[in-house]
Amino acid sequence: MTTVGVGMVGYAFMGRAHSQAWRSVVPFFDPPVRPVMAALAGRTGNEVRAAADRLGWASAETDWKELLRRDDIGLIDICTPGDGHAEIAVAALDAGKHVLCEKPLANTVAEAEAMVAAAERAAARGVKSMVGFNYRRVPAVTLARKLVLEGRLGTIRHIRAQYLQDWLSDPRSPWTWRMDRDRAGSGALGDIGAHIIDTAQFITGDTVAGVSALTETFVPERPHPDGGTARVTVDDAALFIGRTRRGATAVFEATRFATGRKNSLRIEVNGSRGSLAFDLESLNELWFHDGTDDGETAGFRRILVTEPSHPYAGAWWPPGHVLGYEHTFTHEIADLLAAIADGTDPRPSFADGLQVQRVLAAVQDSAERGSGWAAVEGS
């Protein structure tokens, strides 16, 4: 049995989710390369050791660079805030380690470009890289893409996507690094807006070509956990209209102020032959309208995406036994390990991540210029 040692950097929300995926991939997907949870890296010794013990990592490091030096580690999983991605990823790839990097790929287009360059250098040596847009691996989302690729929607005319959360709706919610432009790059835009951009592009196989955008910061100052207040230097909400390369219209909205919407990533796609709708709060469902159904019984079908014939679902439970949020990471890792074994290039690639970054940059550019049209670079 081939194995690959994994070193993970960061053990907050994303680190916990990835750990569960590294633990779960063998029993459910029996990957051709088995991961060994070798080391967890973090800054504070006692904390990282406690986290490693609880999350199932065999050792702990207080300097991520140490992971690159270890021969038992062949893959680096980056779960830090966005401002650390570029440095770690480039160093890891240059050290010959496969890299899985959380999204968004970077905080700026320039960083993302450097990462893509490193990924290309590494690829030439058989070293793989992948960016963690995990929602591509929601079975319903993967199925949605399949239906579009098979032509069951015909020509795509409309994309509308929303990512609605409400955790900042209360002005008393405390300040975190996610509200700091230097750490997070942007607010709702990069955190959750990036997800709907990637997911919509993944489903449709199309890309956003140009946008007109606006952003808003409703609460400019928030209580700091250490006392006093801190300035919010990112957007609370970002919205834009746009056109895709192939001529569909698009509407996107990302917000942390949609009271009562907890994690509602909604995508609806209308084509000349059919339509799709998805809401992450109902993760196991895909709604599909087949325009070729007879008129008498046509209607949006609630597909419970838990059948053996559905993407990923057969690896888990019998039909109707639903999956949850973290399963998407297991799917992601299963595909990454398969690509490592096969020698193929896993997707979403760093280039995919860069393209999303360029859409984000166009959105910010348009928003800063009073919603004037901004073409997406390279599209």
Add this chain to the structure above:
Amino acid sequence: MTTVGVGMVGYAFMGRAHSQAWRSVVPFFDPPVRPVMAALAGRTGNEVRAAADRLGWASAETDWKELLRRDDIGLIDICTPGDGHAEIAVAALDAGKHVLCEKPLANTVAEAEAMVAAAERAAARGVKSMVGFNYRRVPAVTLARKLVLEGRLGTIRHIRAQYLQDWLSDPRSPWTWRMDRDRAGSGALGDIGAHIIDTAQFITGDTVAGVSALTETFVPERPHPDGGTARVTVDDAALFIGRTRRGATAVFEATRFATGRKNSLRIEVNGSRGSLAFDLESLNELWFHDGTDDGETAGFRRILVTEPSHPYAGAWWPPGHVLGYEHTFTHEIADLLAAIADGTDPRPSFADGLQVQRVLAAVQDSAERGSGWAAVEGS
């Protein structure tokens, strides 16, 4: 019992809907002024006579101007395409007849302004005017406005509205006057976009201040019912982002190409204390999230808006017995008759209609200028 003679112009879709409302208002609302369905006007004698007979009008006229000359008629109900609204309404008001005019008020801002001027002149003489944004009178929509006005949503942060239809999704669907800019003014924008603008503004008590927009015509030519093809000179879809006068963000989309969506007017409003969601395909339901509910049981409530305490509902049936599309017209007429009896000014007024027209104009202006920002005149 006071009565008012009604003369209606036009007997297509809207004329049929209004006729049912004129017939139904007495048994259910017992209005202080009873309408008498005096005359129906249309161009073709035998057709208008047949329609009058079937729809319950006591007489028929082939020239709408005749209605203005008749002493037994005190109210003109205009159900013609938009290009005829201004002439008929101004003449009727100047002749001292109350006017109910279908939406959109007119095809251009200039026409709408002339109509508002006529309405003001008429109002000074006690003559009433109203524009038919009937969805204000969906009980769920009226209730939504009430909740906003009572402060149960707090400060409004987000408005997102869609009006999705699919009757043009098929390129073989025939050309009609609704695809002709001269007759219809615009396409999806004025026909259904006007509805979501009015409804969203009605619910929130706020107005759109500026927009960035794009429009699209997917199918530029369609088969003409008389043979050959005809050019589509209006938009198939219109979408825009914007800001309201009080600082909320807004996203609007109107399309006739959303395959599988038949008449889906959806509005969602997020405020600092709560949220609302509505879909016209589920006309009797309002979804309300009360942010002051305890965290353990908070959730969007499906309010079935059929209780005696709900707007209009008590006039009809016991709780749970649902209403349909045309009930909104009965509510509209009941309110108009009450205003005539009370001497108050019915809403939506022609000025309200003009304001919607100005938003439509800003949308077209922005769309024609590559999505550049367009302020709404007067806001």
Add this chain to the structure above:
Amino acid sequence: MTTVGVGMVGYAFMGRAHSQAWRSVVPFFDPPVRPVMAALAGRTGNEVRAAADRLGWASAETDWKELLRRDDIGLIDICTPGDGHAEIAVAALDAGKHVLCEKPLANTVAEAEAMVAAAERAAARGVKSMVGFNYRRVPAVTLARKLVLEGRLGTIRHIRAQYLQDWLSDPRSPWTWRMDRDRAGSGALGDIGAHIIDTAQFITGDTVAGVSALTETFVPERPHPDGGTARVTVDDAALFIGRTRRGATAVFEATRFATGRKNSLRIEVNGSRGSLAFDLESLNELWFHDGTDDGETAGFRRILVTEPSHPYAGAWWPPGHVLGYEHTFTHEIADLLAAIADGTDPRPSFADGLQVQRVLAAVQDSAERGSGWAAVEGS
């Protein structure tokens, strides 16, 4: 144009609903026989005259027998409580008047049998009779039956039906005649249980052959509107399991104590090839699972039953414009008038009503014998 004069007895809830249907049938269905709303009968002169005026009846009578004597009246519409049905219907039929009788047909099987005998005598003379199970004419329900008849569900295995209301959930809700066994025959069972029995049998084309039942009266005494309290001599809830003639299982439940359920008539049918689900609170929707859909995209379809190809829907509005509760009565009357013109026998017939009555009797019999099995007479 052939016409038929209509005389209606009773003007409470059902009378108001029927009046709206008599008013609406001409504009929307253009029936071959036009009804003339000739007279309304009720006990109290000033009240019946006021009701006639408001509901659109040309005259008023204080004795229903007078309607039978009038030559201008050819059809009697019975909207009284169940204890009056048999006398009026038999007399009307014997007087050569067509009869539309509200459901349940009667309060006892014996009365119903007498009514069926009268209907058969009358039919021999071309006089028509119909019982008002109006939910057969919900377009979604009519479509459901059509799909079953076409074999799209295959062999029916399961029927589950509920009629859930909550208007008696509060023990302080006042006593009405509906709680008096002498007037109403039974409680939830005959009032709403009859509806689900008829609707389920109509959809499946099958009949209940035997049942095991229980009934319950949660609140045995209620405040009387005139002061004091009155005994509740009917069931608050009735539930039963059963088998149909063709071998399906059935579960039925009718209650006025389902807090929060206002008028939730739900039916679900599972067959070897497909399934159907319906909820009257979402009257315009039928859910259909087509077992022959490919496994990847199979799912319950939400059919919005408002297309021109759907039963009754084309007579009203364009697709997506929803219908309400009272439209079912217009459909019923349109079909009755068509049958009178055609000389065919309208359904549901009095015999259909008797069959439902026999199911109700079996339910009561089983409930009174500690849930022992009770075969339905004649099945």
Add this chain to the structure above:
Amino acid sequence: MTTVGVGMVGYAFMGRAHSQAWRSVVPFFDPPVRPVMAALAGRTGNEVRAAADRLGWASAETDWKELLRRDDIGLIDICTPGDGHAEIAVAALDAGKHVLCEKPLANTVAEAEAMVAAAERAAARGVKSMVGFNYRRVPAVTLARKLVLEGRLGTIRHIRAQYLQDWLSDPRSPWTWRMDRDRAGSGALGDIGAHIIDTAQFITGDTVAGVSALTETFVPERPHPDGGTARVTVDDAALFIGRTRRGATAVFEATRFATGRKNSLRIEVNGSRGSLAFDLESLNELWFHDGTDDGETAGFRRILVTEPSHPYAGAWWPPGHVLGYEHTFTHEIADLLAAIADGTDPRPSFADGLQVQRVLAAVQDSAERGSGWAAVEGS
């Protein structure tokens, strides 16, 4: 850190689910006693070794009795078909091992009684036992019980529960041990009917006192995987009405023939003050109607049960990040380990399992006697 060695018997569907739970309980629940996945037992050496390797068990045994002899094992997890439960559980408890036993507790009341006796003997020595009705630990279900216990539903009047699957709807689906009365005890009744009985009783804190039932076997013979056909000696569907000890009515239905329903465990409870509804296909949602809400905004609330204040949810992800089917087993095991640490008695106990068995026995008894009433023993 205290630990407990775990030995698991069986590695089919339930064994895979339990393994994932044993792996996941430490990172998410940090239990006071840490489980060590010591050994997996199965009949076939190479198969059980491969399963142990993949599922994360440190060793494999081909005789479950060996697990009882091992000092490093303190807890036996029984995931075999029902006919093996009693022997293993009694032996394990008598050997001083804690026992987690899958549901239904046994195939007969007699076996279940023997198991309860063993559990009581063991309890006296501090040895714990638990039966695996995992749906009690769906956060929405646990929350439902909490709301009932807090009185937010008032007096319970109605319980209606369905467990709808369709995997036998096709007569060509092959025969398995689940269709053999000797192995499985019963069909839909014991497999999924047991779940709705336990879940409904858990939520309401009430128990079924008597029933009237029927069962059906639609397809009496099925293709055997080894060729030929085999007889189905269990029910395909089971349904019953009943009364609870405290006076509520109950309707239950369990079937494997509900085409299109994959794993739809639905429970609805109506009380004098409120109602609850749940569907396992939408595992993260609880619908709650609070009858004390003001009439204008009352409605069923869709509670997304993913808040930190909700049962179990806080251990996983931020609000809105949904859980899946197998999380229920992790919750079960977390509670079992907590009980072992605390010295308290975990629930559902073997006595709880026996009580469910007695309801099942009453259902079978009634069904065999033509649906005559059957009191539940001990209630």
